[in-house]
Amino acid sequence: MSSWIKEVVRRREVVGGLGLSALLLLFPSMAAAAGPTLKASRVGQKVVYRGYVYTVVKSKGKLIWKQGAKVATATASATAKPTASATPSASATPSTSATATPTPSPTSTEGAFVANSSELKEGQIKIIEVNTTKNLYTSYSFSRLGGKVYAVSVYCTHAGCKVVAGKEELICNCHMSIFSPYDGAAQSGPARLPLTRYEVMERDGKIYIKP
Numbered sequence: 001m002s003s004w005i006k007e008v009v010r011r012r013e014v015v016g017g018l019g020l021s022a023l024l025l026l027f028p029s030m031a032a033a034a035g036p037t038l039k040a041s042r043v044g045q046k047v048v049y050r051g052y053v054y055t056v057v058k059s060k061g062k063l064i065w066k067q068g069a070k071v072a073t074a075t076a077s078a079t080a081k082p083t084a085s086a087t088p089s090a091s092a093t094p095s096t097s098a099t100a101t102p103t104p105s106p107t108s109t110e111g112a113f114v115a116n117s118s119e120l121k122e123g124q125i126k127i128i129e130v131n132t133t134k135n136l137y138t139s140y141s142f143s144r145l146g147g148k149v150y151a152v153s154v155y156c157t158h159a160g161c162k163v164v165a166g167k168e169e170l171i172c173n174c175h176m177s178i179f180s181p182y183d184g185a186a187q188s189g190p191a192r193l194p195l196t197r198y199e200v201m202e203r204d205g206k207i208y209i210k211p
């Protein structure tokens, strides 16, 4: 037997000695061509095997797997782009409504008219006769300090003499008592009690007293 004939015989023996499974391991492409190991049971049966679709067909009276199209690999889904969050709108700045300055309301009626406001200047002390009721005139001391008008009685609390206006005080010449023209307090002399105070109101340029 020639040497090349011996080689052919040796190779056939080697191949014959290898099992089908070993061949498939050595040559994966062969495995793919051989088809799935699942038993073909009916014509039209499909299965995906190693990336290919296999369909059962009938060939020479036998059911065999026929390799079909390659299965497309699913691509990663697109990552959803985050949407920009809405920018919070600036809150409305609360408007500050102007607060009306409360106008002091008189606690009583206007009372008896005394004089125009312009007639009693800051720091002045005046004895004014006021027509209180039915042409009955009564004298009062009026003074202005810090813009405010004050009124006190002109009758001394010692013995009832009538006081006169000094530069910054009221003076009783009977016994030389001195009084404050603003709150009527007795400041010196025999008088101890203050002169009676009266409520005064100034409105629209006019001074009123409530006897």
Ligand code: FES
Residues within 6 Å of the ligand: 156, 157, 158, 159, 160, 161, 172, 173, 174, 175, 176, 177, 189, 190, 191
């Ligand atoms: S009556 Fe005025 S001090 Fe006496």
